[in-house]
Amino acid sequence: MSQWPKAPELRVSSWLNTDTPLSLNDLKGKVVALHTFQMLCPGCVSHGLPQAAKLAHFFQQDDLVVIGLHTVFEHHEAMQLESLKAFVHEYRLHFPIAVDAPSGGSIPITMNEYGLAGTPGLVLIDKLGQIRFTHHGTIDDMLLSKMVSSLLGEVTANDDNLNFNKDDPRSNSSGSEKCSVS
Amino acid sequence: MSQWPKAPELRVSSWLNTDTPLSLNDLKGKVVALHTFQMLCPGCVSHGLPQAAKLAHFFQQDDLVVIGLHTVFEHHEAMQLESLKAFVHEYRLHFPIAVDAPSGGSIPITMNEYGLAGTPGLVLIDKLGQIRFTHHGTIDDMLLSKMVSSLLGEVTANDDNLNFNKDDPRSNSSGSEKCSVS
Amino acid sequence: MSQWPKAPELRVSSWLNTDTPLSLNDLKGKVVALHTFQMLCPGCVSHGLPQAAKLAHFFQQDDLVVIGLHTVFEHHEAMQLESLKAFVHEYRLHFPIAVDAPSGGSIPITMNEYGLAGTPGLVLIDKLGQIRFTHHGTIDDMLLSKMVSSLLGEVTANDDNLNFNKDDPRSNSSGSEKCSVS
Amino acid sequence: MSQWPKAPELRVSSWLNTDTPLSLNDLKGKVVALHTFQMLCPGCVSHGLPQAAKLAHFFQQDDLVVIGLHTVFEHHEAMQLESLKAFVHEYRLHFPIAVDAPSGGSIPITMNEYGLAGTPGLVLIDKLGQIRFTHHGTIDDMLLSKMVSSLLGEVTANDDNLNFNKDDPRSNSSGSEKCSVS
Numbered sequence: 001m002s003q004w005p006k007a008p009e010l011r012v013s014s015w016l017n018t019d020t021p022l023s024l025n026d027l028k029g030k031v032v033a034l035h036t037f038q039m040l041c042p043g044c045v046s047h048g049l050p051q052a053a054k055l056a057h058f059f060q061q062d063d064l065v066v067i068g069l070h071t072v073f074e075h076h077e078a079m080q081l082e083s084l085k086a087f088v089h090e091y092r093l094h095f096p097i098a099v100d101a102p103s104g105g106s107i108p109i110t111m112n113e114y115g116l117a118g119t120p121g122l123v124l125i126d127k128l129g130q131i132r133f134t135h136h137g138t139i140d141d142m143l144l145s146k147m148v149s150s151l152l153g154e155v156t157a158n159d160d161n162l163n164f165n166k167d168d169p170r171s172n173s174s175g176s177e178k179c180s181v182s
Numbered sequence: 183m184s185q186w187p188k189a190p191e192l193r194v195s196s197w198l199n200t201d202t203p204l205s206l207n208d209l210k211g212k213v214v215a216l217h218t219f220q221m222l223c224p225g226c227v228s229h230g231l232p233q234a235a236k237l238a239h240f241f242q243q244d245d246l247v248v249i250g251l252h253t254v255f256e257h258h259e260a261m262q263l264e265s266l267k268a269f270v271h272e273y274r275l276h277f278p279i280a281v282d283a284p285s286g287g288s289i290p291i292t293m294n295e296y297g298l299a300g301t302p303g304l305v306l307i308d309k310l311g312q313i314r315f316t317h318h319g320t321i322d323d324m325l326l327s328k329m330v331s332s333l334l335g336e337v338t339a340n341d342d343n344l345n346f347n348k349d350d351p352r353s354n355s356s357g358s359e360k361c362s363v364s
Numbered sequence: 365m366s367q368w369p370k371a372p373e374l375r376v377s378s379w380l381n382t383d384t385p386l387s388l389n390d391l392k393g394k395v396v397a398l399h400t401f402q403m404l405c406p407g408c409v410s411h412g413l414p415q416a417a418k419l420a421h422f423f424q425q426d427d428l429v430v431i432g433l434h435t436v437f438e439h440h441e442a443m444q445l446e447s448l449k450a451f452v453h454e455y456r457l458h459f460p461i462a463v464d465a466p467s468g469g470s471i472p473i474t475m476n477e478y479g480l481a482g483t484p485g486l487v488l489i490d491k492l493g494q495i496r497f498t499h500h501g502t503i504d505d506m507l508l509s510k511m512v513s514s515l516l517g518e519v520t521a522n523d524d525n526l527n528f529n530k531d532d533p534r535s536n537s538s539g540s541e542k543c544s545v546s
Numbered sequence: 547m548s549q550w551p552k553a554p555e556l557r558v559s560s561w562l563n564t565d566t567p568l569s570l571n572d573l574k575g576k577v578v579a580l581h582t583f584q585m586l587c588p589g590c591v592s593h594g595l596p597q598a599a600k601l602a603h604f605f606q607q608d609d610l611v612v613i614g615l616h617t618v619f620e621h622h623e624a625m626q627l628e629s630l631k632a633f634v635h636e637y638r639l640h641f642p643i644a645v646d647a648p649s650g651g652s653i654p655i656t657m658n659e660y661g662l663a664g665t666p667g668l669v670l671i672d673k674l675g676q677i678r679f680t681h682h683g684t685i686d687d688m689l690l691s692k693m694v695s696s697l698l699g700e701v702t703a704n705d706d707n708l709n710f711n712k713d714d715p716r717s718n719s720s721g722s723e724k725c726s727v728s
Contacts, residue, residue, distance in 0.1 A: 040265075040272045045227060058506050078268030083222075086260030090222045090361075142422050145506040149513030179272070240688050323687040324604050331695030404629075404636045409591060442632030447586075450624030454586045454725070543636070 004130035007032075007123070010069065011101040011109040014081055016088055018096040022067060029127050030063045031151045036071045036100075036111060036121035039079050039087040043177030047138045048120025049093060054141065055148065056095040062152055063127070068097035071111035071119060073181055076102075107181060118180035126151050137178045186312035189214075189305070192251065193283040193291040196263055198270055200278040204249060211309050212245045213333045218253045218282075218293065218303035221261050221269040225359030229320045230302025231275060237326065238277040244334055245309070250279035253293035253301060255363055258284075289363060300362035308333050319360045368494035371396075371487070374433065375465040375473040378445055380452050382460040386431060393491050394427045395515045400435045400464075400475065400485035403443050403451040407541030411502045412484025413457060418505065419512065420459040426516055427491070432461035435475035435483060437545055440466075471545065482544035490515050501542045550676035553578075553669070556615065557647040557655040560627055562634055564642040568613060575673050576609045577697045582617045582646075582657065582667035585625050585633040589723030593684045594666025595639060600687065601694065602641040608698055609673070614643035617657035617665060619727055622648075653727065664726035672697050683724045 007024055015021050024032060035052035037044035049068070056066040072079045081099065088097060100108035114123060117136045124133040124147060133147060189206055197203050206214060217234035219226035231250070238248040254261045263281065270279060282290035296305060299318045306315040306329060315329060371388055379385050388396060399416035401408035413432070420430040436443045445463060452461060464472035478487060481500045488497040488511060497511060553570055561567050570578060581598035583590035595614070602612040618625045627645065634643060646654035660669060663682045670679040670693060679693060 040268050042273055054504070054506055058504070058510060075268035075272070078265040083260040083265050086222050086257035090257070091224055140418070140422070141505040142418055142509040145509035146422060146513050149510050149517070153513070153517040236686070236688055240686070240692060322600070322604070324600050324691040327688040327691035328604060328695050331692050331699070335695070335699040404632050406637055439632035439636070442629040447624040447629050450586050450621035454621070455588055 004126070004128075004132060007125045007129050007131045008110070008113040010034075010067075010098055011113070012098040013101045014099040016085065016097040016099075017094060022065070022096055022098070024125065024129055027065055027125075028129050029156065030065050031127060031148060032123075032125040033064060033066045033148060034069055034121075034123040034125065035066065036069045036114075036116055036119055036123070038070065038072055038074070038119045038179060039084055040075060041119045041179045043138065043179065044120040045091070047177060048122075049091065051139075051141060051144065052095065053093060055144065058145070059148065059152075064148060064152060066095045068093065068095060069100055069110060070097060071100045071108055071116065071121070073107045073111065073118070074179070076106070118178055120178060124148065124151060127154060127156050136180070186308070186310075186314060189307045189311050189313045190292070190295040192216075192249075192280055193295070194280040195283045196281040198267065198279040198281075199276060204247070204278055204280070206307065206311055209247055209307075210311050211338060212247050213309060213330060214305075214307040215246060215248045215330060216251055216303075216305040216307065217248065218251045218296075218298055218301055218305070220252065220254055220256070220301045220361060221266055222257060223301045223361045225320065225361065226302040227273070229359060230304075231273065233321075233323060233326065234277065235275060236323065237330065240327070241330065241334075246330060246334060248277045250275065250277060251282055251292060252279060253282045253290055253298065253303070255289045255293065255300070256361070258288070300360055302360060306330065306333060309336060309338050318362070368490070368492075368496060371489045371493050371495045372474070372477040374398075374431075374462055375477070376462040377465045378463040380449065380461040380463075381458060386429070386460055386462070388489065388493055391429055391489075392493050393520060394429050395491060395512060396487075396489040397428060397430045397512060398433055398485075398487040398489065399430065400433045400478075400480055400483055400487070402434065402436055402438070402483045402543060403448055404439060405483045405543045407502065407543065408484040409455070411541060412486075413455065415503075415505060415508065416459065417457060419508065422509070423512065423516075428512060428516060430459045432457065432459060433464055433474060434461060435464045435472055435480065435485070437471045437475065437482070438543070440470070482542055484542060488512065488515060491518060491520050500544070550672070550674075550678060553671045553675050553677045554656065554659040556580075556613075556644055557659070558644040559647045560645040562631065562643040562645075563640060568611070568642055568644070570671065570675055573611055573671075574675050575702065576611050577673060577694060578669075578671040579610060579612045579694060580615055580667075580669040580671065581612065582615045582660075582662055582665055582669070584616065584618055584620070584665045584725060585630055586621060587665045587725045589684065589725065590666040591637070593723060594668075595637065597685075597687060597690065598641065599639060601690065604691070605694065605698075610694060610698060612641045614639065614641060615646055615656060616643060617646045617654055617662065617667070619653045619657065619664070620725070622652070664724055666724060670694065670697060673700060673702050682726070 009024055033055055035048055037048050052066055052068060070084055100110045103109045103112060122135045123131060126132050132151060191206055215237055217230055219230050234248055234250060252266055282292045285291045285294060304317045305313060308314050314333060373388055397419055399412055401412050416430055416432060434448055464474045467473045467476060486499045487495060490496050496515060555570055579601055581594055583594050598612055598614060616630055646656045649655045649658060668681045669677060672678050678697060
């Protein structure tokens with residue numbers, strides 16, 4: 001029996017860069033890298049999104065799906081869909097991007113269900129649809145690639161042989177380049 | 183008699199980071215560095231605006247005024263005032279920022295009057311209110327600082343002793359990190 | 365039967381950062397990342413060696429051995445052992461570093477046997493002691509980490525399931541940051 | 547009467563990149579930027595020397611002379627003249643470079659006379675041969691360019707109108723990228 005939590009389904013109000021909406025349920029058998037961001041978050045623009053784009057590029061022939069999730073929790077008026085579309089166009093982002101569905105409060109639904117503290121964020125979901133890694137802040141390309149490769153190498157039957165520590169000191173969770181829920 | 187063109191007055195619909203609107207006419211006697219940008223222009227975010235902020239910082243005790251000019255010529259819907267305010271807040275920009283007044287067409291008034299080809303852009307205006315340098319693209323910090331210092335060192339009487347070539351090969355006017363009017 | 369070439373044994377005149385000399389033969393069962401460099405090669409200093417150090421760091425608990433190989437093919441007088449020792453100390457390199465044994469000519473023995481064209485260079489050797497990837501120039505961290513992870517995931521019995529193309533366009537083999545044998 | 551100290555004459559055992567030895571005395575009337583470095587000092591390689599090369603480039607038509615001074619105070623055996631020549635060749639340094647004359651101890655003569663604490667170091671000498679700025683560590687391109695420009699703008703008669711504070715908090719004198727005399 002697995003100790004890994006099941007990844008909640010994405011709650012999305014709009015999709016960009018994909019003709020059909022994606023669902024985690026349909027992506028079973030693939031590894032999913034969920035990059036959460038806000039278009040006006042400096043650390044997302046300088047680090048998170050370029051990293052997501054590189055990940056999509058280098059693993060394009062692998063069973064990895066990179067999804068951007070626009071989790072707006074501040075300045076909602078400033079980051080509406082029209083602005084996001086222009087942003088995605090100008091920054092030449094080509095992987096599927098979802099807009100996290102608004103809740104009644106400032107934090108959108110999916111972000112809240114995953115318990116994410118801010119942006120940029122990263123969630124790695126294994127082939128069984130389980131959350132294996134959650135991170136807020138920046139993370140080294142080499143480490144991320146290693147983790148994704150390990151998840152890709154897992155056989156579908158859950159063998160619990162991977163145990164990334166979300167408190168791994170090698171990933172930088174401090175610093176000013178992230179936006180946090182106050 | 184001077185051969186330098188007089189800098190057209192700024193045509194502005196809104197100001198941020200200043201209690202009172204600025205006018206070039208009032209700034210006679212000071213050097214003005216006019217940084218033109220769009221908040222969704224990648225080269226502005228990565229190069230132009232950080233450079234403008236550094237310029238404002240290092241020359242804060244000198245007779246230099248750094249002004250950001252938001253010259254939106256594409257994706258107008260995506261870069262309205264509310265979005266710009268959030269952008270300026272998130273990127274911690276503290277120098278005065280003006281919104282170029284909309285014209286009937288896609289290119290706003292001031293951008294058109296200065297004949298700017300896109301963003302990021304830079305205009306250096308001397309103490310007499312004359313345009314001394316106009317540039318589209320990125321420019322090296324060291325070269326920019328040298329040009330600004332030279333303008334600051336000029337005596338107010340126009341002695342025509344400075345002749346920056348806008349085609350100076352040392353400034354990089356090529357590359358993909360700028361947005362051009364198509 | 366494998367189509368991969370057997371990695372020639374290292375021919376070494378001196379070792380740094382290890383009490384006992386390493387041999388590829390003894391390292392069977394482990395993946396070996398052989399980083400070739402010259403201490404006065406700018407691309408090695410700015411890219412190759414920091415990358416090797418990161419690789420050693422992020423995979424320190426895995427069956428990966430990172431070895432630096434000082435393959436001096438120019439300015440031999442300038443890069444003698446005393447200089448290399450100081451260099452390794454100042455740049456805080458902690459992984460094992462071998463000095464490629466001099467041949468009669470300008471190119472040292474191991475570099476010649478591996479057919480390397482210059483520095484920085486990278487050779488990935490699998491658990492069976494076979495050459496799986498050879499590269500001259502810079503390579504992206506994310507791609508390198510992916511390749512190393514794949515080799516680590518292989519079972520020891522040679523199953524030929526990995527086929528990195530040394531002409532992979534995603535790795536940058538051009539540019540001025542490498543030193544080539546003229 | 548000036549309060550600025552007179553710059554001690556350079557004490558040099560060898561020159562590179564110049565046919566005739568330079569002397570500060572002969573350079574009166576020009577501004578001199580003296581960059582002190584060690585070829586195996588990481589901060590010199592990544593920051594100091596590239597900055598000196600840029601300074602020489604952007605001010606090549608001005609009355610500025612950039613001089614590199616190789617002030618070896620550690621690993622003397624590793625940084626002999628032959629090694630330095632290869633280093634200067636590989637890193638494509640084209641401005642004049644002097645080897646600080648050895649003293650009896652570990653610190654060479656000129657470095658000692660200027661009281662420099664390590665590398666990278668920077669000394670700005672005005673047109674009258676006076677020391678106006680001394681710095682150990684890295685310094686921003688924009689600030690350096692501003693200081694050099696100001697010195698270039700001075701009239702030869704000493705008017706004491708420039709007062710760069712060597713403890714200026716805007717220059718980064720901390721950090722691990724410099725080598726200090728222990």
